[in-house]
């Protein structure tokens with residue numbers, strides 16, 4: 512069994528952690544600013560060659576089989592639109608942070624993270640003080656602790672399977688669970704404190720002293736993703752805390768069902784995007 516200190520040392524040694532969030536932050540700002548132009552987005556992307564290459568590749572994969580129809584970043588940005596570019600950039604940023612190269616093994620895991628991000632942004636629409644972008648990013652990053660474990664035990668896909676005893680198994684193998692490991696990673700990456708809290712408490716929202724809205728949104732989305740379209744990678748367990756969050760947000764069964772239908776529309780797009788990544 513590893514010690515928590517081992518996990519912290521591993522995270523401390525990760526390279527690139529302080530630079531990537533800067534690029535992510537800039538892309539979030541541009542996609543969020545109605546006054547920004549395609550040119551602004553193109554500029555940021557073109558400064559990161561691997562991101563630029565991926566954006567063009569994903570745009571071509573979305574051309575309904577007409578490979579090569581998108582030749583440069585500008586066309587890709589026009590073709591994919593702001594929101595998709597943001598999603599690709601964020602997904603790439605996290606992979607780069609961790610230096611994960613086994614993308615194929617991680618597709619189901621990414622789909623889970625992407626679903627939680629989409630649901631989180633829908634939940635945020637109901638919370639006045641919470642921006643949908645903040646919720647989306649926290650949702651996308653909520654399980655990065657599981658990626659830390661996957662990197663520490665390469666090829667052991669068990670760490671990506673969301674069984675009911677996942678957290679106990681993690682503590683048994685790594686000395687801490689993915690929520691704690693993910694929050695250390697988020698701290699090291701200098702993510703905003705609210706994101707650190709959301710990652711830390713996404714399985715125990717009532718333990719958070721601060722950032723109640725964001726923590727609740729992520730915790731609820733984590734469990735809803737498993738309820739809507741269950742996958743082996745889903746790790747949310749429904750408890751009375753989630754009933755309380757639904758009540759607090761004034762969400763009825765019809766509201767929840769509405770989210771499931773909206774997520775269904777996005778699912779196909781997400782699958783296609785992930786295949787190209």
Ligand SMILES: [Fe+2]
Nearest residue numbers: 653654713746
């Ligand atoms: Fe989780």
Ligand SMILES: [Fe+2]
Nearest residue numbers: 654733746747
């Ligand atoms: Fe999760």
